[in-house]
Amino acid sequence: MAVLASVIAFLMTLAGGLAAMRVRDRRHLVLGLAGGLMLGVVAFDLLPESLEMTRHRPLGVPNPMIGFAAGFLLLHVVEQAVAIHRAHEKEYAPHTHGGGSAGLLAASALVGHSLVDGLSIGLGFQSGTDVGIFVAVAVITHDFADGFNTVTAASLSRTDRRPAVLLLTADATAPIIGAAVGTLITVPDAVLATYLGTFAGVLLYLSAAEILPEAHSVHPRIMTLCTTGLGLAAVLFTVGLTQR
Template sequence: MVLKITLIGLLAGVLGTGLGGVLSGIFKKKIDRCIDFFMGLAGGIMLAVVVFDLMKEAIDLKGIWITVIATFLGVITTMLIKENLDMSQDQKSGYLIFLSIMLHNLPEGLAIGSSFVSATQLGWTLALVIGIHNIPEGLATALSLAGTKMKTSRIILYTVIAGVPMGIGSFLGVYFAGNFNSLIGIFLSIAAGTMLYVVLEEILPRTKNIFCIIGFLVGTIIVYCV
């Protein structure tokens, strides 16, 4: 039972983000001409995930004040990580997005594991929804890494790795379902703070034209529809 649910969570994470990475390969050759649109798209996807998904669910679980405090903690943590990364500015942006996606896949895995314990049908439904939801997140990760001139094969590998924590979270969720439920809201808030910092500090300030705005709106629509 534990192994089965862990594999379901792992597949939901890896296949979702990995597919996003594969889709990014279609755009890789045109990344120089369309970088503003792609960065706007990544920013729209990530900010929409923060607003429509992470913070909304965290507030429902833990209330507004704990959510705000934990989100701010995520912002501070990400800022410290950025200041201690010994690499170029473009690489910092790409890897920060990668780390933020990994971080927020863990509590989603916890949610999947816990849901299977309470109701099998709910667990399957949540795994499917989160798996689909991970596609634009994998795309956001891949597009940001593509801007660093990273090879497509390596980008896809990173997006697959980004989905692995969901399998770990699913294992922890099903194994310690009762004990971890109270922490899910905090994990979601920290992940929201991480992604919020990346969008406002790393993505949007680098692009200031109409193509970025169009990409941002398209990304928002994608996440809302998914």
């Protein structure tokens, strides 16, 4: 059952990625939607789930929130490290951001997240068929957004589709591997919770500092704002449907 559920997740992830590729002529709308989906996943899925998984509070702060800040800072450091700044007299001239590198890092993090999704399916079925089915439904329903976001992130500041295709393939395959591993091992909730918090910080930075600014850079803002709101609402609705 766990492997079957992961195969369905594989197909949903591919469908999301292919959808993102087909609408590239409306890139600003794709970016706006992806930004909303990412914000929704952070606020309505990753952070609540991570906080429920552990009560560890080093220095009085929950583990996932420390990971959240670390993930946000990590992507900021990477983005600044690859940015090319050109000084012009006493002012800085326009510079080229390292959005491509940051996007590839975030897309790689999405692959890691999908691996954890598959792991969750395997562990869920270890706890019982009912729990496993619930976890599988929750994973499958948001894997479309995962595939969509993977392609969008990997395509930032790039015209070559090969990195996006490779990362989408890895993202779609990861749940199957995770589900297989999840049927064999047990991962402490504290470890998973910290990872989810870190990943949430990575997604928030990518959405707020890379995707949404690029979406609003040259295109009409009203429609882009609407797609961002649609992405938020879609995640909220999906999370609501999968709550027990």
